[in-house]
Amino acid sequence: MQQVRQKERAKGRRDGFSSGYKHGYRLGTAEAVVSQIPMMPTNPSPMRILYIPQGFEAIDHGCSVALSKMSSAYAEAHPSRLVEEAQRFKPDLIVVLNALHVFPQEHPEHIIWAKQQGIRTAIWFVDDPYFTQDTAVLAPYYDFVFTHEQQCIPFYKQLGCRHVYHLPLAAATERFRPIRSDYRYCHDICFIGNGFWNRVAFFDSYAEQLMKYDICIAGGYWDRMVTHARWGDRLRSGWVPLDESVYYYNSSKIILNIHRPHEQGADNRNTFDLPAQSINPRTYEIAACGAFQLTDVRSDLTQMYTPGWDIETFQTGEELMQKIEYYLVHEEERMRIAMRSLQTTFMRHTFEHRVRHMLDVIERSYSVSGVALLN
Known part of the structure; x- marks a missing residue:
């Protein structure tokens, strides 16, 4: 019986070593892969940007980090405080994520107010097409509509939205990245x-x-x-x-x-x-x-x-x-x-890639139209 237990302990040590080696090798390889990828240049936009999050932890984090890197000044506000924060911060652009679930009923009126102040507005729908009953009402209020679902582009254009673009989702690589296994x-x-x-x-x-x-x-x-x-x-x-x-x-x-x-x-x-x-x-x-x-x-x-x-x-x-x-x-x-x-x-496929594309689209649109980008 003692010999059996000794053999089982020895096998357990070997299996543990093998498993630890494999997980360590995977992590080392992954870190090497990431280290060889050149950092994306930020090239900050001249715009002051106010971000209104949805409450999606990973997506909001990715957007927040990328927008803060790629703007001349950055602020963030709960949906209920959009007007108050816009009055304080005086943004050139308000970027809204999704505008569903936790947003107040008067959110469309907040967007109308922002546009009356000369502030550009953009929304990124990241739940399409699962809530078209709601997004169909919201989309026409914004200057720019971005959606991760290509099938929604003609849908929003038919609703009268002039600037509609495909913007796929991405990974928040500050949070989702290779780490040691547990x-x-x-x-x-x-x-x-x-x-x-x-x-x-x-x-x-x-x-x-x-x-x-x-x-x-x-x-x-x-x-x-x-x-x-x-x-x-x-x-x-x-x-x-x-x-x-x-x-x-x-x-x-x-x-x-x-x-x-x-x-x-x-x-x-x-x-x-x-x-x-x-x-x-x-x-x-x-x-x-x-x-x-x-x-x-x-x-x-x-x-x-x-x-x-x-x-x-x-x-x-x-x-x-x-x-x-x-x-x-x-x-x-x-x-x-x-x-x-x-x-x-x-x-x-990082949020830096997506936000860079979003801001390029917005800046290009105003450059082509001859409208001043900044207030």
């Missing part, structure tokens, strides 16, 4: 997100196959699953703080990414029934951590990443099961794809 978040497979009905249907359908693995599902509304009780401690119910999601991404072998449905219903207010082609912020965030992800396919994906090179995809549940089995035993291939995904994201 054994508490190590799993074969991990999914973080709410239980939208298409996701519920998937995990119910493949519960038997998925439960063979060390899998973690984290998020809200998973009590919708018929198989809910069977998942046991594989299921973590409730909101996952941003910093913990970074640990999950950095520690697990495969991160699943399944987009939400776009149809009008209990979880959406897409009364105009616009299709969803854009990829979600999670795509960029997982990639920015140097993690390997398996994602379902949205048509915009190939504009941002190259399937089979810097991201891996699936079209059906059966294909996903096959790729899970394959990539769990092909670690080197898994890591190569993850490192390429990391490189692509830091080189092309």
Whole structure:
């Protein structure tokens, strides 16, 4: 019996060393990849910019950092204090994120007031097309409308918006980046997100196959699953703080990414029934951590990443099961794809890239029209 215990302890030490080596090697490689990417020049705009956040922690953080770097002066205000802060700060441009959920009913009147003061206004819709019932009302109030969903561009133009542009989402790389893994978040497979009905249907359908693995599902509304009780401690119910999601991404072998449905219903207010082609912020965030992800396919994906090179995809549940089995035993291939995904994201898909494009569009528009950029 003592010999058996000694052998088990020896095996445990070997396994622990092997696991620690692999995680350390992954982190070292990821840090080397990031260190070789040249820093993006900020080239600050001459504009004084007031930012109005939505309350999306990661996206707001990315916008705030980038706008503060790329403006001559920067301020930020809660949606309810837009007018008060604009009177104090005297911005040239107000940038609003989304304008939904936590924004006061009188927000459109605040935008009208700002324009009467000669302040330019821009909104970035990052929840399209899931709330078109609301965004259709809001969009015409702004001078510039940016949306991460290409299908919404003609929609907003038909509403009378003159300046409408595609602006994809991105990763807040100050928050989502390679870090040392934590054994508490190590799993074969991990999914973080709410239980939208298409996701519920998937995990119910493949519960038997998925439960063979060390899998973690984290998020809200998973009590919708018929198989809910069977998942046991594989299921973590409730909101996952941003910093913990970074640990999950950095520690697990495969991160699943399944987009939400776009149809009008209990979880959406897409009364105009616009299709969803854009990829979600999670795509960029997982990639920015140097993690390997398996994602379902949205048509915009190939504009941002190259399937089979810097991201891996699936079209059906059966294909996903096959790729899970394959990539769990092909670690080197898994890591190569993850490192390429990391490189692509830091080189092309940060909030600095998006905000730079937004400000270039706005400055170019006033330059072409002959209107003075600054008040």
